[in-house]
Amino acid sequence: MKRIVIFASGSGTNAENIIKYFQRSTAITVVQVLSNKKDAKVLKRANNLNIKNIHFDRHDFYDSDIILKLIKEQADFIILAGFLWKVPEAIIKAFPKKIINIHPALLPKYGGKGMYGMRVHESIIDQKEKETGITIHYVNENYDEGAVIFQAKVSVSKDDTPESVAQKVHQLEYEYFPKIIEKVILENG
Numbered sequence: 431m432k433r434i435v436i437f438a439s440g441s442g443t444n445a446e447n448i449i450k451y452f453q454r455s456t457a458i459t460v461v462q463v464l465s466n467k468k469d470a471k472v473l474k475r476a477n478n479l480n481i482k483n484i485h486f487d488r489h490d491f492y493d494s495d496i497i498l499k500l501i502k503e504q505a506d507f508i509i510l511a512g513f514l515w516k517v518p519e520a521i522i523k524a525f526p527k528k529i530i531n532i533h534p535a536l537l538p539k540y541g542g543k544g545m546y547g548m549r550v551h552e553s554i555i556d557q558k559e560k561e562t563g564i565t566i567h568y569v570n571e572n573y574d575e576g577a578v579i580f581q582a583k584v585s586v587s588k589d590d591t592p593e594s595v596a597q598k599v600h601q602l603e604y605e606y607f608p609k610i611i612e613k614v615i616l617e618n619g
Contacts, residue, residue, distance in 0.1 A: 435505035437513040442472025444511040451608035529569035537565040541574030551592040
């Protein structure tokens with residue numbers, strides 16, 4: 431059984447979707463959710479689904495090996511589901527091609543430090559893009575620059591708002607993220 435640890439910073443809708451997707455799997459299981467925010471809703475969602483979860487701080491993540499040791503013991507793959515901190519190089523080296531992130535745009539456009547959530551969707555509208563979507567990619571040492579695994583697109587109309595674009599993108603995330611995680615793990619696990 432391949433084990434997933436999910437890192438998330440926010441409400442955790444993608445994390446919840448992933449957990450539910452793998453609940454009946456005989457090949458893959460979510461074993462823990464980690465968050466850099468002690469009041470993140472993702473921790474409550476994980477609790478409600480009987481998934482172990484912890485909060486950690488900057489020191490634990492960047493200046494010690496506490497988190498690295500924890501995930502080395504528990505994880506075969508790491509999934510970033512709305513996790514906003516840059517992953518330390520030691521973790522990237524310990525999990526080569528085993529850290530997967532989702533970005534709410536078609537990379538390389540609208541990626542990089544500070545480009546997350548509504549900021550991305552506002553930029554899409556401001557630039558009058560005709561399409562947007564999701565990019566599922568491996569994590570490397572730079573924000574949103576890891577090798578692309580999968581992209582899905584959705585059209586953007588002149589009547590769309592950042593909120594309506596966000597809804598369209600969320601639907602793509604919910605539909606594809608768990609399936610692509612499963613495919614990668616089963617092919618490369």
